Amino acid sequence: MSDSEAKVHQFDSILVANRGEIACRVIRTAQRLGYRAIAVYSEPDADAAHVRLADEAYALQGSTSSESYLDIAQIVAACEATGAGAVHPGYGFLSENTAFASACEAAGVIFIGPPAAAIELMGSKRLSKVAMLKAGVPCIPGYEDAAQDTETLKSAADAIGYPLMIKASAGGGGRGMRLVQKAADFEAQLKTARSEALNAFGSDEVILEKAVIEPRHIEIQVMADRYGHTIHLGERDCSIQRRHQKVVEEAPSPVVSEALRQQMGEAAVRAASSCGYFGAGTVEFLLDRSGSFYFLEMNTRLQVEHPVTEMVTGLDLVAMQIEVAAGRQLKLQQSDIVLRGHAIEVRVYAEDPSRDFLPQTGHIALWQHQGKSVDELGLITDFSGAPTAVAARSGGLRVDDGFLSGQTISPYYDPMLAKVIGFGPDRETARRHLLKGLDNMTLFGLTSNLSFLSSILRNSEFISGRTTTAFLQQQSQALGVEQDEAGLALALAALVIYLKSDPRAAGLKASGALAIPVASNIILQAEDSETSAQAVRIRRIAAAGQTRQQQSEPIFEVTAEHGRHEFRVLTTEADAIMVVIDRRRIRVPFIMTGPEGGRSVWLKVREVSHTSHHAFTDVTRQRKSATASVGDGRIYASMDGLVIAAHASEGDIVKQGELLFTLEAMKIEHPLTANASGRLAAVHVSAGAQVKGRQLLAEIEIQSDE
Structure with missing residues (x-):
């Protein structure tokens, strides 16, 4: 679109189609810019922090994600009922949903995000890789053709060589992804990846890629307006991951030189320009030990880790998204973007690191921290001049959270509670501020990963900046808690x-x-x-x-x-x-x-x-001996959740370790096994039951092996 065709879209209210910390973060910037911020909420979120913070809130029917925040018809109806002129999807939920972007356009509501066609293209790993190859963006050698029969895929795998990655084309978050070390394992791993992909994304289409062993995960933030002007805002290093989910992110990367930043930035701009992109987006790359980088995927939304980019550029990315959505031209030039200082972000989860990061639910008895919210940091929302980074001006702590003391963390949604960002004029200062901020936080009522995050920041490999995507696996023993x-x-x-x-x-x-x-x-x-x-x-x-x-x-x-x-x-x-x-x-x-x-x-x-x-x-006064250990035959729910399967019936003889129930909570399935061998004397729940954490589910009459 040429400058002469510029059209400014007038709206004075923004509906935030999300929940938790990202909803609060978007609401704060919208209000700072003078917009009326409207929240939506499910039944469990009626008293949530984002509801209290918004100028207005609209109730959605249902408790689960699919019943509420993922219901396109309900969100569009909320826009119509509240008179919202625009909708911001945050991340997750409907943020990369082509049908939702199209539904907003049909309803006359401005979607604060990229065009539907770009979302659709980049939502397919296969089609996006084909497009990137045409655009001259470096890609990992592999197979991305349409033929999906096992014979063709096996031949392609043999040609690529092992080890290689099988990836769900429509996937994300590590689901439908398998590392195959040798040819003999390929068909079994392909079957598993396809099954996971079909269940998670409704498509079993896959691509194959040569495995890049122990790479760094580097992503480039891009921003584009509706008139073909695209810039990048530097890189973020997201190498510390667990199960392909990011745990720690920082900007800039400790290993990216100015020359490499320019090369990766130019490749990211080409990627965005090739699909007519506008708005905020992230082009993700794998960086190998030799310094070569390869396109991984493009996320057509705001990223969880966007705050570290904001701190080293001084720019409010949500404000930039709103500007672009409103049809205004992006005045900043690439030469205006200079990274100053350093910022490191960690994600606080309701999870128990000592129990394989099992998600936790429960009541937040107390939540206290000393961090600043996004509207207290002085991020730039006037993009007419060169920005100055917050991290270079001062050092401190930023906290993006989405809950309050006294609220309940339910089993219906992702267990991420907050993002904590340390910043300063250099990496070591940012690390110290973040570490001190975590140590000064108080979170009572449920188990979290706060101590685990602190142990990462104290780890010598992290301090040296030598981390790769294998960091958590390699350092698992060093990150434990001493007895x-x-x-x-x-x-x-x-x-x-x-x-x-x-x-x-x-x-x-x-x-x-x-x-x-x-x-x-x-x-x-x-x-x-x-x-x-x-x-x-x-x-x-x-x-x-x-x-x-x-x-x-x-x-x-x-x-x-x-x-x-x-x-x-x-x-x-x-x-x-x-x-x-x-x-x-x-x-x-x-x-x-x-x-x-x-x-x-x-x-x-x-x-x-x-x-x-x-x-x-x-438990001093309880009748039952408090020294009873594992193996007493009483099976308790590990957390609040839904019993999706009961694998044994009352009267059955079961062996210790045998699967008894499958519990679903926070999008994850959790197996519950027998802690002793014997007769299943009582089963108190059946499939479909909603249970509370530590609720008694079954009792085993223990039998001797003799």
């Missing part, structure tokens, strides 16, 4: 419960005066139901040369199976205690929940090497 650190948390939890629960502990004032028994025993169960309960003995002791009555600051000896700890208690507060251990003075924030006899404590423990969150329940 003695968990022991310190157990001791502190017992002390907190003891001091806050015994009526005589009320004598502990700011001065430290205390009138409580000399000793007591408490039995604690870690939040992880797979762990045995542990007995803890608490005893008040005297300092050398003093009696207990002479002590203004009482000292407690806490002993458990893991060992002995000695704490000098300085003060207690409603939500924290101050103690001295090994000459270290630490403040331990906590929250107590639950009734007497079943009370639980969440607490944050500052270790020498990291800060971690822990949860324990006092």
